[in-house]
Amino acid sequence: MDYAAFRTGERDGWSSRAGFYADATARATLQTIPKLLDHAQLFPGARVLDAGCGPGYVAACAKLLGARVEGIDFSEGMVQQAKTQFPDIQFSLADVENLPAPDGSFDAVLSNIVLFHVTDPARAMSEARRVLVPGGRFVFSQWLGPDRSECYRLLFDVLSRHADMSRADPAPNAYVLSDKAQVTEMMEQAGFTDIRADVVQNVLHAPGPSFFDFFMRFGVRVPLILERQEPAIRTAIRQEIDDATAPYLKGETYKIPMPSIVFSAQTGALSGV
Numbered sequence: 168m169d170y171a172a173f174r175t176g177e178r179d180g181w182s183s184r185a186g187f188y189a190d191a192t193a194r195a196t197l198q199t200i201p202k203l204l205d206h207a208q209l210f211p212g213a214r215v216l217d218a219g220c221g222p223g224y225v226a227a228c229a230k231l232l233g234a235r236v237e238g239i240d241f242s243e244g245m246v247q248q249a250k251t252q253f254p255d256i257q258f259s260l261a262d263v264e265n266l267p268a269p270d271g272s273f274d275a276v277l278s279n280i281v282l283f284h285v286t287d288p289a290r291a292m293s294e295a296r297r298v299l300v301p302g303g304r305f306v307f308s309q310w311l312g313p314d315r316s317e318c319y320r321l322l323f324d325v326l327s328r329h330a331d332m333s334r335a336d337p338a339p340n341a342y343v344l345s346d347k348a349q350v351t352e353m354m355e356q357a358g359f360t361d362i363r364a365d366v367v368q369n370v371l372h373a374p375g376p377s378f379f380d381f382f383m384r385f386g387v388r389v390p391l392i393l394e395r396q397e398p399a400i401r402t403a404i405r406q407e408i409d410d411a412t413a414p415y416l417k418g419e420t421y422k423i424p425m426p427s428i429v430f431s432a433q434t435g436a437l438s439g440v
Contacts, residue, residue, distance in 0.1 A: 170286040172336040177284045180387030181221070182244030188222050191384045196221075196280045198369040199308045199427045200228055203279055206306045206363065206431035209234050213274040218263045218295065219281030223249030226256050229277065239263070263291045268298045275299075278307040280427065283341040284387075292357040299434045305359060306431040311366070312342030318371055318425035322382070322389060325407045334395035341388065350430050359432035366428050373421040378412040379405040381421070 184191065203225065209215065211233035217226035220238030222245055230236045230253075239261035240246050249258040261267045263278065264287055276295040282288040295305040313319040326332070343349050347364045354362050373381040383390045393401055415423045 168337050170337055170339065173338040174286050176336060176391050177387055178241050180391065181240075181242040181284070184384065184387070185222060185242065185244035185248040187384060188245075188248065191381070192386065193222075193224065194373065195369050195371045195385075195425050195427075197224060199279055199367050199429065200225055202365055202367045202429045203277060203306050203308055204228060204232065206365070206429055207275050207277055207304055209275060214272065216266070216268070216273045216276045216298065218266065218276050218278045218291070219284070220249055220258060221245045221279075221281075223253045223256060223258060225277050225279045226258070227253045229275075230256060234275075239266070264294060266294045266298050270297055271300045272298045273300065273303060275304045275306065280308050280310065282307055283309055283339070283344050286339065288339065288344060289353050289357065292353060292359070296358045296434060301434055304431060304433045305354075306429065307344075308367070308427050308429045309344040310341075311426045311428055312345045315345070316425055318423045321411045321423075322408065325404055325411060326389070326392065329400055329404050329407070330392055330396055331400075332392065335392045338388070345428060347428075347430075354430070354432045358434065360435055362430065362432040364428055364430050366426055369425045369427050371421070371423045371425040373423065375416055375419050375421060377405070377409050378416075378421050378423075379408045382408070 209229060209232045213234040215229045215234040215236045217238035220226055220240045223238055226236045226238040237257040238249055239259050241262045243260055246258050246260050264285055276299060282291055285291050310316060313323045351362050412421055415421045
């Protein structure tokens with residue numbers, strides 16, 4: 168299936184959100200980084216690629232642990248934001264499905280909430296495998312789906328009743344990457360071993376008064392669907408989402424469970440170990 172329109176929408180959508188990522192998406196994604204780094208098992212001098220770096224937070228944290236880090240992203244706005252925030256780290260415009268690095272270039276490849284933004288996650292996994300040294304580690308994270316996430320359950324319950332989903336661009340199933348059995352199979356096919364998974368109990372802290380308004384800034388997939396609905400439908404969706412999330416409004420802030428899952432694997436044992 169042709170996912171070109173989806174890819175363009177994701178790239179442009181994240182470029183336009185780069186400037187306010189810290190006040191929106193980062194409220195949840197940053198909570199996953201400690202577990203991501205725990206799985207990475209970094210060491211001083213480790214060569215690390217932040218694949219799908221966004222504004223550079225994973226790269227910056229890895230550097231604090233003594234790693235030699237670089238980051239890539241397919242969104243020009245995100246790369247520029249990363250360069251501005253962390254000028255001592257090398258960031259460049261590139262694609263996680265076609266990494267611009269020779270075989271065996273890195274000790275670790277890290278991707279925080281990235282692979283469900285790409286057209287071919289299996290290819291991204293294979294590329295991570297290619298650029299890793301023997302014994303290198305690939306670690307990525309992903310949101311849990313509506314079956315295990317209170318946030319996405321609320322959102323997709325409303326969308327399923329009101330939105331014309333046929334107006335959305337064809338896109339890969341985002342929540343395949345939330346399923347441990349399916350991810351294990353994908354990673355094994357890419358050549359990885361020692362596959363582990365841990366759930367992180369993220370809580371999205373979103374400023375009021377409207378959760379709908381916040382979420383239109385938080386991500387790209389849901390806004391792309393909503394922007395193509397008729398005005399009356401959008402109004403109904405907005406009202407129902409705000410009603411459904413009202414019990415989570417504590418003072419001026421929504422606090423909604425939005426768990427993620429971290430997967431890690433390695434390329435195989437080093438010779439002689």
